[in-house]
Amino acid sequence: MGLLIQALLDKYNEENNLLGDDAYNVENVVSFQEVYEGKGGWYYHLNCTRKTKGGVDNLFFPEVLRMNRGLQSKLTCLHMVKPAVDNGTCYGCKKTNVSMKHPIDAGKYKGGHDPLWPPRLCVVLPPDLPEGFDAKMKAMEERIRYQFQNCCC
Secondary structure, three states: OHHHHHHHHHHHHHHOOOOHHHOOOOOEEEEEEEEEOHHHOEEEEEEEEEEOHHHOEEEEEEEEEEEHHHOEEEEEEEEEEOOOOOOOOOHHHHOOOOOOOOOOOHHHOOOOOOOOOOOOEEEEOOOOOOOOHHHHHHHHHHHHHHHHHOOOO
């Protein structure tokens, strides 16, 4: 999931001329939630960290719309969150992933507003990943980058 978000952030950085320390880069995916929003479709809600100038970790909330049965994805929200302040209401996350931080302004993200749709998946990644995990993730990153480079969007 981190690789998908990084690929989308690379596209976002390029479109917004963000370079160096201003560019968004995923350091860690802290938590992940898949949310179904009825006719709105499937969304991924994430909390990720990134290092900024001075080595400070910042938490941000990206939301991704999954399109064409998961073959394409679109970044619909990218918002820095302050854990002590931001905790918007998302019905898709609050039942199983209470640690997920959302922007306080629920209008900034599209998924999770329908209280009737239950959440599907919650993942909190462990700090120590199994041996060989990096090689598998590198192969997945290459595949995702290839898909986005050859995509018609």
